[in-house]
Amino acid sequence: MTPAPGPALVMGAGAIGCWVGGRLQAAGAPVHFVGRPSVLEELRLRGLTLTDLDGRRTHLPPDALALHAEVPERLAPALVLLCVKSGATAEAAALLGLRLPAGTPVLSLQNGIGNPAVAAAAAPGLAVIPGMVGFNVVRASPGHWHRGTWGELAAQAHLALQPWLPLFAAAGLALAQHADLRPVQWGKLLLNLNNPVNALSGLPLKRQLLDRDLRIVMAALIEEALAALAVHGIEPAQLATLPPRHMPRGLRLPTWLFRIAARRSLRMDDQARTSMSEDVARGRPTEIDALCGEVVRLAHAAGLRAPRNEWMLERLGRPAPGRMTGREMRAALGL
Numbered sequence: 382m383t384p385a386p387g388p389a390l391v392m393g394a395g396a397i398g399c400w401v402g403g404r405l406q407a408a409g410a411p412v413h414f415v416g417r418p419s420v421l422e423e424l425r426l427r428g429l430t431l432t433d434l435d436g437r438r439t440h441l442p443p444d445a446l447a448l449h450a451e452v453p454e455r456l457a458p459a460l461v462l463l464c465v466k467s468g469a470t471a472e473a474a475a476l477l478g479l480r481l482p483a484g485t486p487v488l489s490l491q492n493g494i495g496n497p498a499v500a501a502a503a504a505p506g507l508a509v510i511p512g513m514v515g516f517n518v519v520r521a522s523p524g525h526w527h528r529g530t531w532g533e534l535a536a537q538a539h540l541a542l543q544p545w546l547p548l549f550a551a552a553g554l555a556l557a558q559h560a561d562l563r564p565v566q567w568g569k570l571l572l573n574l575n576n577p578v579n580a581l582s583g584l585p586l587k588r589q590l591l592d593r594d595l596r597i598v599m600a601a602l603i604e605e606a607l608a609a610l611a612v613h614g615i616e617p618a619q620l621a622t623l624p625p626r627h628m629p630r631g632l633r634l635p636t637w638l639f640r641i642a643a644r645r646s647l648r649m650d651d652q653a654r655t656s657m658s659e660d661v662a663r664g665r666p667t668e669i670d671a672l673c674g675e676v677v678r679l680a681h682a683a684g685l686r687a688p689r690n691e692w693m694l695e696r697l698g699r700p701a702p703g704r705m706t707g708r709e710m711r712a713a714l715g716l
């Protein structure tokens with residue numbers, strides 16, 4: 382057990398919140414989970430089980446879990462993990478701001494670029510720190526979350542994170558600190574442009590990545606983002622096998638060659654899916670605005686257009702976007 386600098390609070394007990402919070406607790410941190418009643422009920426009945434693609438299993442029994450339907454009063458967490466989807470950021474941050482002492486560090490473990498700014502505007506008294514989750518977690522069954530891919534955790538360097546680093550490392554979640562997280566956030570966003578493709582395809586991630594038509598669609602989305610980033614002078618960080626500027630060419634390779642070139646990135650469970658695909662399956666709103674929406678806004682600010690990202694933004698913004706094959710997507714996007 383590694384000593385913790387104080388209690389941690391997970392705001393949004395879902396895939397990322399339960400995974401990261403659960404692993405920190407297993408490593409020795411007292412963790413409080415704030416979540417929806419349905420999720421809390423599962424955890425109260427079954428405890429929290431975490432598995433990963435290497436077959437590692439962690440179980441926290443029900444009586445070991447501190448579960449809350451609301452941000453607890455009189456708790457002074459040494460770190461908050463903000464783990465809600467983008468559409469819930471403002472409300473969740475405002476609730477934290479009402480209950481937590483001024484200056485409480487809040488690490489945003491969310492996709493996209495704009496969530497930390499949204500949280501900071503909703504809770505100006507808190508110290509919001511941008512973060513990035515480079516791996517994929519899905520709910521496998523009630524009370525059980527499964528990590529299906531590899532990847533790192535990263536954050537904007539901040540003094541408040543310093544005492545937590547040994548705990549993150551002990552939890553198997555080494556937290557890389559960056560003086561400027563923006564290039565990492567954009568590098569991750571480029572990879573996440575696969576999420577709408579995956580969600581519309583309805584396929585598991587690995588099968589979808591091994592479909593060249595679907596990779597061609599992803600390549601086109603990334604190309605539009607790269608053009609806009611270049612105008613703004615933003616150099617996205619490399620988070621995959623290839624540097625970002627070579628990703629479109631790599632994605633368009635014939636599948637047999639892509640299989641070899643991307644073998645490290647393809648190291649994932651056969652059943653891993655993006656959370657956007659799950660959102661579509663459950664009829665929930667997607668985070669498309671935080672992904673393709675960011676690209677469209679960046680392009681427009683540079684006097685460019687990003688028509689394929691605009692198409693995805695409109696399509697995944699619908700309540701029931703449906704499913705499409707790679708060929709159908711290519712035809713719809715003129716590719």
Ligand SMILES: NC(=O)c1ccc[n+]([C@@H]2O[C@H](COP(=O)([O-])OP(=O)(O)OC[C@H]3O[C@@H](n4cnc5c(N)ncnc54)[C@H](OP(=O)(O)O)[C@@H]3O)[C@@H](O)[C@H]2O)c1
Binds near residue numbers: 518
């Ligand atoms: N899952 C992944 O593999 C993955 C990987 C990298 C990054 N991310 C990012 O991590 C963030 C979280 O994603 P996720 O997949 O963990 O989402 P998730 O499984 O939907 O978990 C979020 C949970 O927070 C709950 N919630 C929202 N507002 C709340 C509030 N005010 N009080 C209590 N609970 C609240 C949600 O309930 P409702 O559904 O009712 O709102 C949901 O149960 C997103 O930005 C996502 O893009 C996810």
